[in-house]
Amino acid sequence: MAPGARIAVYKALYTFGGYMSDVVAAVDQAVEDGVDILSLSAGPSSVPSGDSAFLDVLELQLLFATKAGVLVVQAAGNGGPSSSSVISFSPWITSVAASITDRKYNTTIVLGNGQSFTGTGLSPPTDGEIDYNIAAAADVCVRNATIITVDSCQNPEPFIRPLVYRRLIICTYTFEYEYEAASIATVADTMMEIGAAGFIITLDPNIGPEVVKGTMLTLQIPAIVLNDMQASSALWEYYNANTIRDKRGQAVAFAAKARILDGRQALYTGQAPVVASYSSRGPDVKNALMQTVDVLKPNVMAPGTSIWAAWSPDSEGDKYVKGQSFALISGTSMATPHIAGIAALIKQRHPKWGPDAITSAMMTTADRTGHSGAPILAESSNELIHATPFDFGAGSINVSQAMKPGLIFNVTFKHYVQFLCAVPGIDVKSVKKAVGVACPTKNKFKCSDLNLASVTISNLVGKRKVIRYVKNVSHKEKYTVHIKEPLGVNVTVVPESFRIKRRGSRRLRLVFEAIEATNAYTFGEMVLKGKKHIVRVPLAVYVGSASSS
Known part of the structure; x- marks a missing residue:
């Protein structure tokens, strides 16, 4: 994303995971x-214990x-897609969601009868x-070989070499693959x-329509995974109809033919980004x-599915590669480095901007x-639904627009301390012990008052x-305020329009009034429209109780 950036790498994790002390030391x-951007594709395995996740040792670091x-x-x-599954908690961190892009890799097999099927296989x-x-x-292995071992194609020993030479071999995706006792790499x-x-790898009917593991492996030999039961069945039907067998059922002549097309060419569908099902919410x-x-949380979304990246051949992190x-x-x-690289580009253009300004711009x-x-x-359990800010944060990153945001929301260390002091359940003494700064004696600050480029009211x-x-x-510009109200909430903003000079600041007063108890989060948006810039601020509100009036 930022080809001119200098990269510093710090070893803190291993194949088994790692220790928090190592991560903290690396940070x-x-x-x-003197790094400008810290890309952290790691986090806790669960919500930290204690009074607050915000006072966890890594969050404070x-x-x-x-x-x-x-x-x-x-x-x-x-x-x-489970709710509240994010493992990046604090407002001073830019938390990244992952999307599926329009880039696809498909492989096609063309049979001798003209039929063709699409599958996967790089x-x-x-x-x-x-x-x-x-x-x-x-059909091309010794008779005394175990059928499961033969079908999964994990061992070269049972194969009769003259019968397999220069032929396309059908293997079966068995339960061994599901339990990681077999792999496509070994095939x-x-x-x-x-x-x-x-x-050719076909699906075992006993497994059903499972997600085949290891299909994104780059292969040096022509291959296709038919991860569709209908295609697998059709291939077997064609093969059996064109294979001659003796009275014992042993294959004696192979007349079924096919060729595999290049699976390394990317296809671009032009579809919009979709929040990946695995991306934490x-x-x-x-x-x-x-x-x-x-x-x-999250704050913003970037491409994270099927991303090409350098990989250490000695790595034990993923046996498939x-x-x-x-x-x-x-x-x-994989989405996180995209945002880190874009942040580096913004920092290059605006070297005096702090972390808050860069996050705000994105x-x-x-x-x-x-x-x-x-x-x-967004991908849900078994369907596509409209994405919300809890799926993609403020939205999918727009690199060119992030370079010229028009307006930004600034936050300082002092404000973060005020936020910590306002978190319900946090002992103010714990805050002072953690950050070395005492909480204000009269703190009217609410967590929702932190000057973020979003508004969340829990x-x-x-x-x-x-x-x-x-x-x-x-440059000097006039903005008008437009509100898309969350369901069950009336939102007013003062002023409704304003002029702001270069490097100038303006105060916006938002009033959220509950008009209907929703017992669920609803979402809206504040849009500041200028002649040259449009500034969008997501709103997320849970209405616990409506106004008596």
Whole structure:
């Protein structure tokens, strides 16, 4: 994302995970070394115990990194689509959700009868424009071999070499793959050793429509995974109809043929980003009791599915790509470096901007809709639904617009301390012990008053006044305020329009009035429209009790 950036790498994690002390030490060293952006594709395995997640040792270390001027970008987690599954909690951290992009990798097999089926497999095509004979693994192995071992194609020993040479071998995705006793990588090694032209993996009817593991592995031999039961059945039907067997049922002639096309070419569908099912969701929580808090998480979304990245051949992190120099990986850990790189580009253009300004710029300019204007969708358990700020934060990152946001929301270390002092259930003495600063004696500050580029109210009872300050980082401009109210809430903003000079600031007073108890979060948006800039601020409100009036 930022090809001119200098990268510093700090070893803190291992194949088994790691220790919090190592992560904290790595963060501390990075700050001491003077980095501008900290990309953290790691987090706790669960909500930290104690009075508040915000006082956890890693959260506090990242607060001090922010105080030092370092923008912390952290993966939101891969616990979606469950509610409150985010593992990046604090408002001083930019938490990243992951999307599916319009880039697809499909492989096609063309049978000798003209039928063709689409599957997966990042592999080269079969040589030339010719068809190759197909043979089932069980038909080209010694008779005394165990059928399960043969079908899964994990061992080269049972195969009869003259029968497999230059043929496409049919293997079966069995329960062994599900329990990781077998892998597609091993199939590829086996096929290369026995001299096969390539391989086809079909689904075992006893397993059903499972998600096949390891299909994003880059292969050196032609291959296709038919991860569709209908395609698997059709292939077997064609194969059996064109294979001659003796009275004992043993194959004696193979007439079924096919060729595999190139599976390494990316296809672009033009569809809008979709929130990935695995991407962790809000609302944010303040403790292990899963009590929600007035902070929007995640903050922003970036591509995280099927991302090409450099990979250490010696890494034990994923056995499916062991030995590879590049890998196609999915997760919020892959979305996070996108945001870190974009943040570096913004920092390059605006070197005096702090972490708060950079995060604000990315959030207020993010996309809530696709190119067609339709709302961005999110993968749920078994369907696509309209995405909310708890799915994608402020929206999908828009790089060009983030460079020129018009207005930004500034937050200082002092404000973060006020936020900590206002979190319900936190002992003020714990705050002073943790950050070295005492809480104000008369603290009228509410968590929702933190000057973020979003407004979240976790329990609206009656009315709530919320103050926001915007700073102009462009030329003099006039803005008008437009509100899309959350369901069950009346929102007023003063002023309704304003002029703001270059480097000037304006105070916005928002009043949220509960008019109907929803007993659920509802969402809206405040849009500040200028002649050259549009600034969007997501609103998330849980109405606990409506106004008596």
